[in-house]
Structure formats: structure tokens, C-alpha cells
Amino acid sequence: MAYSFPEEVLEHVFSFLSSDKDRNSVSLVCKSWYEIERWCRRRIFVGNCYAVSPGIVIRRFPEVRAVEMKGKPHFADFNLVPEGWGGYVYPWIAAMSAAYPLLEEIKLKRMVVTDECLELISKSFKNFKVLVLSSCEGFTTDGLASIAANCRHLRELDLRESEVEDLSGHWLSHFPDNCTSLVSLNMSCLGSEVSFSALERLVARSPNLRTLRLNRAVPLEKLANLIRRAPQLVELGTGAYSAEIRSDILLNLTEAFSACKQLKGLSGFWDVVPAYLPAMYSVCSGITSLNLSYATIQSFDLVKLVTQCRNLQRLWVLDYIEDSGLEALASSCKDLQELRVFPSDPFGAEPNVSLTEQGLVSVSKGCPKLQSVLYFCRQMSNAALISIAKNRPKMVRFRLCIIEPRAPDYLTLEPLDAGFGAIVENCKELRRLSLSGLLTDRVFKYIGTHAKKLEMLSIAFAGDSDLGLHHVLSGCESLRKLEIRDCPFGDKALLANAAKLETMRSLWMSSCSVSYGACKLLGQKMPRLNVEVIDERGPPDSRPDSCPVERLYVYRTVAGRRIDMPGFVWTMDDEDSGLRFS
Amino acid sequence: MDLNLKATELRLGLPGSDEPADQLQSSSSHVKNNKRSCSEIDGSCQKQESGAPAQKAQVVGWPPVRSYRKNVMEQQKKPDSDGSGFVKVSMDGAPYLRKIDLKLYKNYFDLLKALENMFKCTIGVYSEREGYNGSEYAPTYEDKDGDWMLVGDVPWDMFITSCKRLRIMKGSEAKGLGCL
Numbered sequence: 001m002a003y004s005f006p007e008e009v010l011e012h013v014f015s016f017l018s019s020d021k022d023r024n025s026v027s028l029v030c031k032s033w034y035e036i037e038r039w040c041r042r043r044i045f046v047g048n049c050y051a052v053s054p055g056i057v058i059r060r061f062p063e064v065r066a067v068e069m070k071g072k073p074h075f076a077d078f079n080l081v082p083e084g085w086g087g088y089v090y091p092w093i094a095a096m097s098a099a100y101p102l103l104e105e106i107k108l109k110r111m112v113v114t115d116e117c118l119e120l121i122s123k124s125f126k127n128f129k130v131l132v133l134s135s136c137e138g139f140t141t142d143g144l145a146s147i148a149a150n151c152r153h154l155r156e157l158d159l160r161e162s163e164v165e166d167l168s169g170h171w172l173s174h175f176p177d178n179c180t181s182l183v184s185l186n187m188s189c190l191g192s193e194v195s196f197s198a199l200e201r202l203v204a205r206s207p208n209l210r211t212l213r214l215n216r217a218v219p220l221e222k223l224a225n226l227i228r229r230a231p232q233l234v235e236l237g238t239g240a241y242s243a244e245i246r247s248d249i250l251l252n253l254t255e256a257f258s259a260c261k262q263l264k265g266l267s268g269f270w271d272v273v274p275a276y277l278p279a280m281y282s283v284c285s286g287i288t289s290l291n292l293s294y295a296t297i298q299s300f301d302l303v304k305l306v307t308q309c310r311n312l313q314r315l316w317v318l319d320y321i322e323d324s325g326l327e328a329l330a331s332s333c334k335d336l337q338e339l340r341v342f343p344s345d346p347f348g349a350e351p352n353v354s355l356t357e358q359g360l361v362s363v364s365k366g367c368p369k370l371q372s373v374l375y376f377c378r379q380m381s382n383a384a385l386i387s388i389a390k391n392r393p394k395m396v397r398f399r400l401c402i403i404e405p406r407a408p409d410y411l412t413l414e415p416l417d418a419g420f421g422a423i424v425e426n427c428k429e430l431r432r433l434s435l436s437g438l439l440t441d442r443v444f445k446y447i448g449t450h451a452k453k454l455e456m457l458s459i460a461f462a463g464d465s466d467l468g469l470h471h472v473l474s475g476c477e478s479l480r481k482l483e484i485r486d487c488p489f490g491d492k493a494l495l496a497n498a499a500k501l502e503t504m505r506s507l508w509m510s511s512c513s514v515s516y517g518a519c520k521l522l523g524q525k526m527p528r529l530n531v532e533v534i535d536e537r538g539p540p541d542s543r544p545d546s547c548p549v550e551r552l553y554v555y556r557t558v559a560g561r562r563i564d565m566p567g568f569v570w571t572m573d574d575e576d577s578g579l580r581f582s
Numbered sequence: 583m584d585l586n587l588k589a590t591e592l593r594l595g596l597p598g599s600d601e602p603a604d605q606l607q608s609s610s611s612h613v614k615n616n617k618r619s620c621s622e623i624d625g626s627c628q629k630q631e632s633g634a635p636a637q638k639a640q641v642v643g644w645p646p647v648r649s650y651r652k653n654v655m656e657q658q659k660k661p662d663s664d665g666s667g668f669v670k671v672s673m674d675g676a677p678y679l680r681k682i683d684l685k686l687y688k689n690y691f692d693l694l695k696a697l698e699n700m701f702k703c704t705i706g707v708y709s710e711r712e713g714y715n716g717s718e719y720a721p722t723y724e725d726k727d728g729d730w731m732l733v734g735d736v737p738w739d740m741f742i743t744s745c746k747r748l749r750i751m752k753g754s755e756a757k758g759l760g761c762l
Contacts (some may be wrong), residue, residue, distance in 0.1 A: 078643030161650055189650065245691050271658060273688050275695070293651070296658050298686055300699060320686075344655065346645045352683075376645060403645050460644065485643070 004032070011040045020045055039063055046070070047505050049087060049111065050530065053559040054095035065104045066130070067096065071111035073508045073553055074458075075483050077135065080510055080551070082536060084566040087111045091564075097124035105130035112136070118143030122150035129181075130156040140165040141192065148174035155208075158186040169194035169217070175202050184211035188237050188268065193217040204229045213237030216270045221249050224256035231259040235289070238268030245275050253279035267291035274301040284308035288335075291316040293342045299325040307332040313369075314338040319355040319376065326359035330366025338372035338397075339363055346376070346403060357384035364391040372397040379410040380437055385419025389426040398423055399434035405461035405486070408438040415439055421446035424454070431478075434458040444468035448475020456481040466493040473497035483508040490548075491518035498526050506555040510534075514552050517545030522554070523572025530557050531572040532565070540570060667742065673701045673719070673750040684742045690734055697721060701750060708734035723748050 005013075014037055017023050023041055027034045043066040046052060057064075071087025089111045096103055103125045113136045121128065128151045133139075141164060147157060148171055169192040175182075182202065187194070196218070203209060209230050218226075218239030227233065243249055253276065257263075263283045272295045287309045292302065293316040302317060303325045312333040319341055321329070329336070341359070345352045357380045364370060370392050380402050389395075409416055416437040424430060424447050431453055435443065439462035447454070448471035455478050463469070469489035472482065474497055482504065490513035501507055501522075516533065519540075523531035533540055534551035561571040667685030680700055687693040694705050706717025713732050714720040721733035725744045733741070733748070 075643065077648050078646045079649065080643045161648070163650070242688060245689070270654065271688070274692060294654055294658070296655075296686060298683075298696070342651065343645065343647065346647050346652075347640055376647075401645050405641065405644060460646075486641075 007036055010036050014040055018043070042066060043105075044068070048555050048557075049089070049092065050559060050562050051505070051555060051557045054092050056558060058095060058099040062099070063102075064096075064100050065102060066107075067092075067100075067103065067105065068107040069111065070109040073483065073506060074110075074481070075485065075508055075510065076110055080485065082534065082566075082568060085534065085569065086562065086564055086566070088564055089113050090117050093117045093120050093124075097121075101125065102127055104128060107132040107134070108136055109134040110136065112138040113143075114138050115140055115143035115146070119146040122146040125151075127153060129153055132156065132158040132160070133162045134158075134160045135162060137163040141167045141169070141171040141190070145171035145174040148172065148179075149176065152176075152179065153181050154179065155181050156184040156211075157182075158184055158211075159189050160186055162189050164190055166191045168192055172202065173198040177201075177205070180205050181208065182206040183208045184235075185209070186211065186213040186237065187215050188213040190215045191217065196222055200225060200229065206230075207232070209233065211235040211265075213267060214239040216240045216268075219243065220253070220273075220276065224249075224252040227256040227260060232262055233260055234262050235265035236260070236263060236267075237291075238266070240271045241269045241276060241295070242271040242273040243276065245273070250276060250279055254282070258282040261286075263287065265289035265291075269295040272297045272301075274298075277301060277305050280305070281308055285310055287312060289314040293318055293340065296320065296344065303328045309333060311335055316340040316342070318342050318344045319353050320344055321359070322354045323356055323359040323362065324354070326355075327362040327366075330362045334367060335369055336363070336367040337369045339367075339370065340374040341376060342374075343376040343401075343403065351378050357381055360384070361387050361391075364388040369394075371395055374399045374401075374434075376401045376403060378403050379407070380416060380419070381409045381411045382414065382416055382419035382422075383409075383411065385416065386422040389419075389422035393426045394429060395423070395427040396429055397432040398427065398430060399432065399458070400436055401434065402436040405436075406438045407436075415442070417443040417446065421450075424450040428453065430454055432456045435462055436460060438462075440464050441468040441471070444471040448472055451476055453478050455479060457483070459484045459487055461486045463487045463489060466490050469493035470496060473500045479503075480505045482506075484510070484512060486511040488513055491515055494518060495521060495525075498522055498529075501529055501554055502526065502556050504556065506553065508551075508553050510551040512552075513548050515546050516540040516543065516549055519549055519552060519572045520545070527573065528556055528558070529554055530561055533570045533572060534568060535570075536568045669723075669745055669747050671697065671700070671748040671750065673703070674752045676701065682748075684745060687742075689738050690741075694721065694733075697748075697750060703750065705750070710735075719750050719752060721748060722751050 010033065014023070014026060017026065023037055027037045038060050039062065041061045042064060044057060044061060044064055046057070046069040049069050049071045069089070069092065071089070072081055072085060075081060087110060089108055097120055101124065104127050106121065107130070113133060118139055121131070131147060147154065172194040203212065203226055210233060212230060212233055213235070214237055216239055220239065220241055220243040223238055227236065257280050260283055263286055266280065266287060266289070269292055274297050284305070285308070288311055290306065290309060290312060295302070295318065298320055299322045302321045306312065306315065306325070307328050310332060313335050314337060315329065317340070321341065341355070355377055357377060360373070360375050360377070361384050364387065371394055373395070380400065408414060409419070417440055420435055420439065420443050424433070430451055433451065433454055435458065441464045444463060447457070454476050457472065457476070457479065466489055468487070470493040472479070473493060489509065494514055495518055519531055519533050522529070532553045533549045534553060535549050537550065540549060561573060565571065667683045668681050669684055671680045671682055682696065682700070687696065690708065698705055703719050704717055705719050705721055706714050708714060722730050723733055723745045724747045725731050726746060
């Protein structure tokens with residue numbers, strides 16, 4: 001090729017490409033494009049921390065500024081992954097501290113992060129700006145103190161739903177007086193009280209603060225003081241929303257809220273006293289995101305609040321809202337895109353609220369933009385599902401949890417195959433689906449036939465035979481993550497579709513019928529997969545090959561078997577056909 | 583001599599079959615029974631008391647609710663041996679009764695506001711001396727001893743554990759309760 005663009009020009013052009021997919025395509029054009037691209041890639045996303053090694057990443061992309069990574073499988077959220085399984089971020093932090101001194105952002109999900117990691121982050125990256133720890137664990141508030149004290153340009157500290165060992169609230173006071181860069185602070189998962197005056201001063205000196213999510217320990221009486229210092233807030237998470245009913249507190253709060261002209265998101269609301277909800281009415285028309293999923297208040301109080309939020313796009317709420325409340329929602333909030341209804345009493349044998357499939361049907365009928373649903377309920381019918389599917393063909397995420405495993409259509413007592421079949425047939429853009437209720441292999445046939453854009457599928461207590469699994473693995477072209485529990489799926493479907501697993505991020509199967517022998521075979525056949533057997537009963541070798549394993553986690557990787565496995569995890573590969581020394 | 587006691591033994595199962603009939607597994611026998619006994623589950627299994635809604639044996643990780651959420655919900659429920667805070671509420675002159683969950687309210691103010699809302703009436707303000715004198719209705723409740731008491735006399739926490747049902751009495755009738 002006689003003429004080509006100078007590198008700088010190509011680099012400039014590439015700088016407009018933000019998606020990994022595009023950058024990966026660019027890298028495949030020719031060797032020089034590969035080289036130019038790899039030197040200017042600034043953001044990397046590693047969907048499974050064990051799919052690749054720090055060394056490989058650093059070798060290819062030497063100038064990274066932002067890293068996003070995920071560790072444990074999704075079912076770890078529900079205690080299906082034993083403690084100590086893995087997902088340690090330390091090796092990554094250690095490697096990056098040497099290789100990426102200019103690193104600015106670290107976002108982790110379901111990983112084990114220690115105080116040591118946090119200290120290393122705070123000391124290694126002079127320009128560090130963003131730390132998001134989503135559903136992580138392994139660190140204490142001491143680690144947070146290091147971050148607060150040493151990250152001079154910190155913009156975001158977001159601990160969403162992480163499990164933090166809360167030694168004291170003192171960490172917040174470690175933010176130096178000259179730290180004025182804070183844009184987002186989410187400490188909602190912490191238990192301890194922080195020094196209120198330290199918090200107040202921090203908020204006051206952070207003119208760019210847009211997101212502030214407080215923890216439950218911040219009392220309602222003091223909320224007004226904070227909000228007053230940050231009228232530019234876009235997202236606010238309250239602390240406990242309860243106090244003695246006093247008109248001065250109510251007035252104070254109402255005034256403070258009315259000054260927040262940019263507020264779009266609200267969350268928090270532990271221990272809600274309904275009398276204080278009207279304080280927020282002045283901002284309701286601007287609210288697009290409302291998380292009331294901890295608010296244990298009755299339907300009519302919920303409805304009063306929600307129906308004022310005419311521009312609501314996202315609502316997370318408890319099933320206290322009931323069918324009647326959802327009907328009101330459907331009439332008032334025509335912009336609604338995402339609805340999540342959580343169970344207030346998931347383990348009770350009897351329903352404690354009047355929330356049924358009707359609520360979801362109403363919302364699907366009334367909200368033309370509805371595309372993302374997470375719904376816990378105690379009864380469902382094929383008719384309702386068919387109705388939802390017909391109403392909302394643009395559905396993208398549909399997660400239904402009927403609380404009783406294998407519950408049939410409550411009207412006809414039939415399986416819910418037809419209902420979910422309608423969902424996948426009508427909703428051609430569906431990317432995520434969680435099934436529940438009584439389901440036979442038929443539903444998997446429908447899914448394999450129609451769910452061509454489906455990327456993530458969660459299955460529990462469903463199916464009759466291997467055929468079910470086979471339909472999914474052979475039919476779902478876009479499938480990336482498959483998680484299965486308590487289904488009669490076994491060896492045949494898995495081995496017949498072994499190649500498919502290399503096209504996916506991961507497969508999780510627990511309490512199914514996959515034998516140890518099949519796992520070994522899979523590991524031998526597929527060297528680019530890590531086939532992990534998780535079994536707390538002791539070495540699988542001590543049981544016959546035909547014995548089903550407790551849990552199986554299969555994922556593609558270029559890093560080979562991992563070296564940080566605990567005693568109850570075994571990787572199946574060539575080295576394993578025979579003896580294994582733990 | 584073989585008495586063949588087995589033949590006279592009472593047990594579940596078809597006559598003539600020797601298999602113990604305790605393999606009454608539902609659905610596929612391949613599926614490993616993932617149920618664990620109550621004692622193994624973290625703390626959320628409550629003892630069943632008469633009349634209280636039963637908690638069933640729990641399957642690990644089902645329903646799929648995150649531990650954080652479970653813990654928060656547990657903390658927000660008032661510690662109550664009964665489990666349910668639902669009580670019946672009757673109002674004089676109303677055609678049917680209602681039910682409310684006392685556990686959803688933090689204090690008398692909230693409860694009375696809710697009752698006023700529910701029945702579209704005015705209950706007014708409580709005073710130790712006058713009760714609810716002056717207002718159209720007075721809230722009363724039946725306590726554990728079966729006595730009818732005026733709502734408001736005892737501290738809130740004591741009230742919710744002793745209240746068995748509520749009755750919103752017409753003002754004229756309530757006069758008797760108000761002045762003691």
C-alpha cells in the first residue's frame with residue numbers, strides 16, 4: 001500500500017470509537033491498525049476475570065485508563081456459590097499498579113476486594129477518579145479511609161450493594177479539606193453513622209456533586225441541611241425516612257427539596273413515615289427514577305407519591321403497591337420503561353398482599369415504553385403472559401419470579417410453556433429472560449426457535465429432560481450467559497453442544513444431573529474452556545463417574561486453568577484424566 | 583417359626599411391595615433434593631404459631647432475593663412473635679370490615695391518618711383527659727384480655743402487641759370510654 005494515513009490521523013479517527021465491538025473489528029483490519037488501536041484503547045471491559053489474565057491484557061493494551069471487570073457468577077447473589085470460590089481482584093490491582101500508573105477508573109462487580117487492594121489503588125494511581133464496587137465484598141471501612149485520604153482527584157466512590165465490614169463511620173472524615181472534586185458518592189450499603197459535620201462539609205465543598213446516596217444512619221431531621229448545600233443534585237438517596245412528626249422538620253425538608261430543580265432520581269427510603277412523603281411532592285414532576293424497594297408503606301401512600309411522578313421512567317417498589325397501585329401507575333406514568341416489584345414476604349406461605357399477575361398486565365397495557373421487567377408474584381397464567389407479550393413486543397428484559405417453584409397456570413393448572421412461548425415469539429428484541437413456574441421441555445423448544453437475540457437466560461426448577469437444554473444451546477444464537485438450577489438436564493445435551501460453550505461467556509448448572517464423567521470429558525474435549533466442578537462433598541474422584549456433580553461452572557478462557565481455586569473446586573482438563581493431587 | 587410380622591405391619595405402599603414408600607419424590611428422580619432443614623437456613627425460618635401464617639421449609643437461594651434485601655426487610659419488620667400484624671377493623675355503620683397491617687405504622691398518628699383515609703371519617707386528636715371527645719368517631723380496640731380499650735392510652739409498641747382488632751365507634755357511643 002503506497003499511501004496510508006499517518007498514525008495520528010488514524011488514532012484520532014479511532015478515538016471516536018467507544019464500543020469494544022467496534023474497536024475489536026478495527027483491530028482485525030490489518031496489522032498496523034491492530035497496533036495503532038491497541039496503543040490508544042483506553043477502556044477495557046472484562047466480563048469474566050478468569051477469561052483472561054492481567055499479563056495478557058497489559059501486554060496488548062499498554063495505555064488503559066479505565067477497567068471494568070466482573071468476577072463471581074450471577075447466582076452468587078443468591079448464595080449458590082460457596083464462600084471462598086474466587087473472584088479476587090488483587091492480582092489485577094497489583095499488575096495494574098505497575099503497568100498503568102495513569103489509571104483513572106476501576107469498576108468491579110461481584111469481586112473480592114481487600115483493604116490491601118484499596119490501599120494499593122489509593123497509592124498507585126495519581127490520577128485516580130472513579131471507584132465503583134458493585135456487590136463486592138472483602139473490605140472494611142479502613143480500606144475506604146485509604147481511598148478517601150489519598151485519592152486527591154476522586155470523582156466517584158460508589159459502593160452499591162457491597163458487603164463492607166463496617167468498623168466505624170470515621171472513614172468519611174479522611175477526605176482532605178482540599179478535596180472538592182466529588183461528583184458521586186454512594187454509601188447506602190454501610191451501616192455505621194458517619195460524622196454528620198464531616199459529611200456536611202464534604203457536600204458543601206463539592207460543587208460538582210450530582211449523586212449522593214446516604215446510608216440508613218443519616219437521620220431525616222438532618223437531611224434538609226445536606227440537601228440545602230447541594231441544590232444541584234441530580235440523584236439523591238435518603239437515609240432513614242422517619243422522624244417524630246414535627247411540622248418544623250416537615251417544613252424544613254419541603255423547602256430544601258423545592259430548591260432542588262435538577263433532581264431526577266430518588267432512592268433510600270428505609271423506615272418510611274408516610275407523613276413525610278409530601279415533602280418531596282415539589283420535585284416529583286422531574287423524577288425519572290424512583291427506588292422505593294425498601295419502603296414498607298401501604299399501597300395508597302405509594303400511589304399518592306408515584307402518580308405525581310408523571311415523567312417516571314424507572315420504578316423499583318415492593319409488592320405493597322398491589323394490583324390497584326400498579327393500575328394507578330399504568331394510568332399516570334406513560335413514560336415508564338423499567339418496573340421492578342420485589343416481594344415483601346418472600347418466605348411466607350400465604351400471600352400477604354393483593355399483588356397478582358393482574359398488576360403486571362395492567363402496566364404492560366398502560367405503559368407503551370415498558371421494556372424491562374422484574375416481577376415477583378405468587379400466581380401467573382398463560383393468558384396473562386400472552387397478553388403481556390402482545391402488549392409489549394419491544395420488551396428487552398423479562399424476569400418473572402413466581403415464588404412457588406413449579407407453580408402451574410393457576411387458572412388451567414397447565415404448565416406455563418405457552419405463556420413464555422408467547423413472550424419469546426412476540427418480543428423479538430428480548431435480551432434477557434428469567435423463567436419460573438411449571439415448565440416442560442416445550443418452553444425450551446419455543447425459546448430455541450424464537451429467542452434469537454437472547455443473551456442471558458436463567459432457569460430454575462424447569463424442564464423434563466436433556467432435550468430442554470439441547471433446544472436452548474442449539475437454538476439461541478446470541479446466548480452469552482446461561483444459568484440453571486434444579487433442572488433434570490444432564491450429560492447428553494451438554495456434550496452434544498460443547499462447541500457452543502466457546503461462543504458464550506459462561507454456563508452455570510447446579511443441582512442438575514451432569515455427571516462427573518461428563519465434566520471430565522468436556523474438560524478434555526475443550527481446552528479453551530475451564531470446566532469447574534464445585535462440590536462440597538469432597539473430591540469427585542471419590543465417587544463414581546456417573547455421580548452427578550453439585551455445581552458446574554464452565555467458561556471460556558485464554559488464561560488456562562486458574563490457580564486460586566479453593567479446596568472444593570476442581571478444574572477438568574487433560575491433566576485430570578487420572579490422578580489429581582489437591 | 584416365622585411370624586411374618588412384616589405382613590401385618592402398617593405402612594404406606596401397595597400390598598406386596600417391599601420397597602419403603604418414602605421415595606415419594608415429585609417430578610424427575612434425577613433432580614437432587616436441594617431442600618435443607620430449617621435450622622440450616624439463616625435465621626428467617628420462624629416457628630409456626632396457631633393462626634399465624636406458616637413459614638415453609640426453604641430452598642437455598644429461592645426465591646432469588648439478595649441477602650442484603652432479605653436482611654433489610656427483616657430489620658424493618660417489627661419484632662413480633664406472631665408474624666402478621668393484620669387486624670380486622672370495623673366501623674359502625676359500614677357494610678363490611680377491613681383489614682390493616684399494624685406493622686406498617688410507626689405511631690398512632692400514622693395509624694389514625696390511615697383509618698381516616700380508609701373510612702373517610704374524622705377521628706380527631708387524642709387527649710388523655712377527654713379521649714376523642716368532640717370528634718365524630720373514636721377508635722377503640724380489643725386487647726388480649728378481650729376488653730375494649732380506647733386507642734392511644736398505652737405506648738405504641740405496647741399497643742401493637744396487644745391489639746387484636748379495631749372498632750371505630752360512633753362518637754355518641756364512645757363517650758362512655760372517653761371519660762373514666
